[in-house]
Amino acid sequence: MPGKIIRDPVHGDVFITGDELELIDTPEFQRLRRIKQLGMSSLVYPSANHTRFEHSLGALHLAGRLAERLGLEAEDARLLRIAALLHDLGHGPLSHTSEELLARYSGASHEKLTAETIMHSEVADVLGKLGLSPAEVVRVLEGGCGYLSRMISGEFDIDRMDYLVRDAHHTGVAYGVIDLDRLINTLQLRDGLLVVEERGLRAVEGLLVARFLMIPTVYLHHTSRIADAMFLKAMEMAVELGLLSFRELMRMDDFQVTCFLRDAGGYIGEIGQRLDNRRLFKKVVLLTWSSLGEEDAARLIELRSRVDRVAKIEREIAEDAGLEYGYVLLDIPPEPTYQEQEAPVLVNGEIKRIDEVSPLVRVLRMAQKTHWSVGVYAPEEHVARVARVTEALESYVK
Numbered sequence: 001m002p003g004k005i006i007r008d009p010v011h012g013d014v015f016i017t018g019d020e021l022e023l024i025d026t027p028e029f030q031r032l033r034r035i036k037q038l039g040m041s042s043l044v045y046p047s048a049n050h051t052r053f054e055h056s057l058g059a060l061h062l063a064g065r066l067a068e069r070l071g072l073e074a075e076d077a078r079l080l081r082i083a084a085l086l087h088d089l090g091h092g093p094l095s096h097t098s099e100e101l102l103a104r105y106s107g108a109s110h111e112k113l114t115a116e117t118i119m120h121s122e123v124a125d126v127l128g129k130l131g132l133s134p135a136e137v138v139r140v141l142e143g144g145c146g147y148l149s150r151m152i153s154g155e156f157d158i159d160r161m162d163y164l165v166r167d168a169h170h171t172g173v174a175y176g177v178i179d180l181d182r183l184i185n186t187l188q189l190r191d192g193l194l195v196v197e198e199r200g201l202r203a204v205e206g207l208l209v210a211r212f213l214m215i216p217t218v219y220l221h222h223t224s225r226i227a228d229a230m231f232l233k234a235m236e237m238a239v240e241l242g243l244l245s246f247r248e249l250m251r252m253d254d255f256q257v258t259c260f261l262r263d264a265g266g267y268i269g270e271i272g273q274r275l276d277n278r279r280l281f282k283k284v285v286l287l288t289w290s291s292l293g294e295e296d297a298a299r300l301i302e303l304r305s306r307v308d309r310v311a312k313i314e315r316e317i318a319e320d321a322g323l324e325y326g327y328v329l330l331d332i333p334p335e336p337t338y339q340e341q342e343a344p345v346l347v348n349g350e351i352k353r354i355d356e357v358s359p360l361v362r363v364l365r366m367a368q369k370t371h372w373s374v375g376v377y378a379p380e381e382h383v384a385r386v387a388r389v390t391e392a393l394e395s396y397v398k
Contacts, residue, residue, distance in 0.1 A: 006057060010166050014061040019078075019130045020085060024057075026122045028089055032056060034253035038167060039094035040227035041218060043278055045171035048218075052088045052095065058162035059084040059152075062184070066151055066158060069184055080148050082132065083140040086123065087152055087159060090114030092250035093257040097228045101235055102246055104307050113250055114141060147194045155343030155354075156183060156196060156204055164210050167218060175213035179203045188346070195344040195351055204343065205360050212364050216371045220333060226280050226377050229329040234261060234271035236307075237326065243268075267326050281329060281377040284386045285393055289336075289369040300374055304332040320389040321382065328386055331375040336368040 001018035008014045016024065023029060032053035041048040063084035067077035090113030092098035099110050115138045117123060124134040136145075143149045151158055161180055168176025179202075186200025196204050218224075235257075238244055243264065252260070261272025274280065289297050303309055310330055318328040343354040355361045376393065378386040 008054065008058060008061070010162070010169055011058055011061050014057055015064070016057075016060070017081075020060065020082065022126050022130065023082065023085060023123060026126055028117050028121050028123050029053070029056070029086070031253055032088065032091070034255055035091050036094055036254055037163070038171070038218065038224075039097035040224045040231065040275075041171065041221065043227050043275075043280070044221050044223045045173070045218070048167070048171045050166060050170045052091050055163055055166055056085055056088050058166055059087060059158050062158040062161055062180075063151065065184055066187065069187065070189055076148060079132070079136065079140060079145075080151060082127075083137050083148070083152055084158055086118055086137060087114065087141055089117040089123065090250075093252045093254045094231065097231055098235070098249060098257075100228070101232050101239075102250055104305070105239075106246060110250075111141065146192055147189055150194045154194065156187070156194075156207055160207070160211065164207070164214060167214065168210075171218055173214065173217055175217055176210050178207045178210050183207060190344075190346060190351060193344050193351065195346045198345060198347045198357075201345060201354075201358060204345070204354065205358055208361060208364055212368070220371055222283060222286075222375070223280065225331055225333070225375060226283065226329075227275060229331045229375075229377055230271050230275060230281055233326055233329055234264075234268045236311075238264065238268055267324075271326075282380045282383050283375055284328075284378050284383050285374075285376040285390050287374045287393065289372045292374070297369075297372070300332050301335045304334065317376070317386065317389060321378075321386045323378070323382055323386070327379055327382060329375075329377045331377065333372055333374075336372045 001021050003018050004016045004021055006014045006016055030053075033051055035052040036042065036048075037050045037052055037055050038048045060081050063081045064077070067080050072080065088110070090110040092102065092110065092113075102108050118127070118138050119134050127134045127137065139145055140148050141152060143153070153159060161178070161183065164176040164178055165180065168174060182200055182203040183196070186197040186203060187194060188197060189195075235249060238260070239246060239249070244260070249257070258272070261268060261275065263269070264272065292300070310332070314328050314330050315325045317330075318325050321328065344351045345354050345357055347357055355365065376386065376390050
């Protein structure tokens with residue numbers, strides 16, 4: 001199959017080989033056209049309707065640029081490009097929104113589903129036809145191929161390079177703009193590690209600052225979190241009622257899950273209508289890391305994985321407020337992490353961690369907890385009554 005040039009709003013011309021087109025034309029990859037990159041964020045940023053499909057093409061493009069910069073051998077460059085292209089095949093509807101439900105109940109992730117898809121679908125057949133091992137592609141994505149794996153998922157990886165600039169472009173939020181050229185052109189391989197030269201340090205800092213600012217502005221925007229919590233509660237109930245399984249949910253696309261919500265009836269259908277018409281629950285209580293303190297924040301994060309306990313707290317608050325279960329939502333985000341401090345930087349011929357040479361990175365590591373907060377949400381007409389019973393929220397979570 002001949003290659004093709006695809007026009008991308010972020011990177012310009014993206015060159016696709018014939019082999020890569022065969023993978024793009026599989027049903028599993030075409031499904032990504034119907035998976036929004038930012039889930040519910042279009043309720044906040046109306047133009048945030050870009051998909052995992054175009055992000056995957058962008059990752060492929062950056063993989064090619066990086067392979068050329070590093071002078072990778074042809075087979076390694078081909079493997080890197082294809083791994084980048086396929087790295088998001090396992091995403092469920094609304095991307096990370098549905099993945100959160102999967103993680104809560106089964107401990108699985110979209111990466112695991114990506115591996116299953118690559119190994120057991122038409123994608124595997126096409127890879128075999130192209131003389132590539134599906135298991136080798138999975139090994140790259142799962143971290144078993146050294147620097148090739150770090151290029152896909154690492155401290156300054158092509159996945160993050162693309163989604164930051166793409167999300168900034170489609171939301172109109174300028175914080176995600178980074179110097180891709182400088183970053184890519186100052187990366188090199190040294191002793192089997194992907195390292196950035198000292199002259200590229202500002203570009204890496206720019207990447208980390210961009211991510212730091214995009215988290216509260218886009219990825220953890222309070223309205224998106226409320227919409228996510230509503231969606232998750234509706235799907236949680238759907239699974240508990242036996243209307244679908246987690247695996248069925250994760251194989252859906254955005255259109256299918258939207259139709260499911262609309263047709264479900266009862267509470268689930270009401271949530272679907274609310275999301276359709278943007279009649280979202282409102283914030284009742286918001287507790288930050290600093291207001292809670294280290295001990296209570298850590299206890300809440302531990303509580304997050306205990307789905308039955310969170311549901312019990314929601315039920316108790318709802319009953320005390322005279323509401324039915326499902327009309328009070330407790331939202332506990334995951335623990336903030338900042339592993340970029342380990343990114344290797346080449347300084348005067350010596351490899352050092354970036355937090356050893358960048359005071360800014362040390363500040364970002366300390367400041368990350370300012371993005372984290374626990375929320376209680378309820379329908380607008382019930383906010384006052386829920387607020388009265390949650391004045392002492394700590395009594396419910398102890």
